[in-house]
Amino acid sequence: MAFETNFDSKKNPNCSSGVLAQCRALKTDFPYLRMGVAGYSVMGKCIPALYLGNGERRVLFCAAHHANEWLTSIVLLNYIRSLCENGDIGGYTACFVPLLNPDGMDIVSGALCSGPYFEEAAETALRYPHIPFPSGWKANIRGVDLNLQYPARWEKAKMIKAAGGYNSPSPRDFAGFCPLSEPESRALAELTENFLPHVAISLHSQGEVIYYSHAGAAPEGARQLGEKMAAAGGYQLEITPAESDNAGYKDWVIARFGVSAYTIELGLGENPLPISELESICRRAFPMLQITLDGV
Ligand SMILES: [Zn+2]
DSSP states (O other), X not given: OOOOOOOOTTTSOSSHHHHHHHHHHHHHHSTTSEEEEEEEOTTOOEEEEEEXXXXXXXXXXXXXXXXXXXXXXXXXXXXXHHHHHTTOOOSEXXXXXXXXXXXXXXXXXXXOOSSHHHHHHHHHHHTOTTSOTTTTOOSOTTSOOGGGOSSSSHHHHHHHHHHTTOSSSOSSOOOOSSTTOSHHHHHHHHHHHHHOOSEEEEEEOSSSEEEOOBTTBOOTTHHHHHHHHHHHHTOEEEOOXXXXXXSSHHHHHHHHHOOEEEEEEXXXXXXXXXXXXXXXXXXXXXXXXXXXXXXX
């Protein structure tokens, strides 16, 4: 497939309302895209979902669990546009959730810089002076790490992170007071229960690595598909390290449905990765995403 290389700022928003506008623009440009709402954030912002195709193979893509990894949203939006422009609609049904953490994106990008939610986050950040604010913020707006929220060895994640000092709302690494306590993680869990993907991809940054296992094991075929993805993108394929093998979305999809799920850590550098990295990240990400869609 060809790649979109003309990245203009209108197509690459840096705030949640811009992402929503871009989803609507995609729907306008390509009316066969179906647009839905996965849910709403703590602040009531829409978490959009886009659907493409009617094939039997169901593939779910989500981006930006983590606030300061919002560039992954822009990668996914560009991928959807590239797919549609190339008319590449094969034997799959794809579900895209380009921005799971809209409040978080807005706080990191500066779109949200006042008001009670911002003030509370800034106060939380003061307790963690070693984490820059807002650039080091990964959590949702009330200080829960959305990728530590899923009921797949959640207690273990909670214990490990609490031992590291994160046992209350924090810029990162707080697992919440119970699994799926947050509207954002709950929205994605519910969507996943309804969509029942054959493969799920969760986009994060950074590290140029793909994780494919949970609790030291992986579903049948997961490694083989992961190897193809890694080869296509020039990324490493690795077993998830034991300390981060719990309560993530990928972990839950593997544990709950027994299907392949991957965390892809896009790009290299310090989060938030600069928009100047977008094109080079997309060039390596698109072939990997395409392999998950096609399944070969
Ligand atoms: Zn992440």
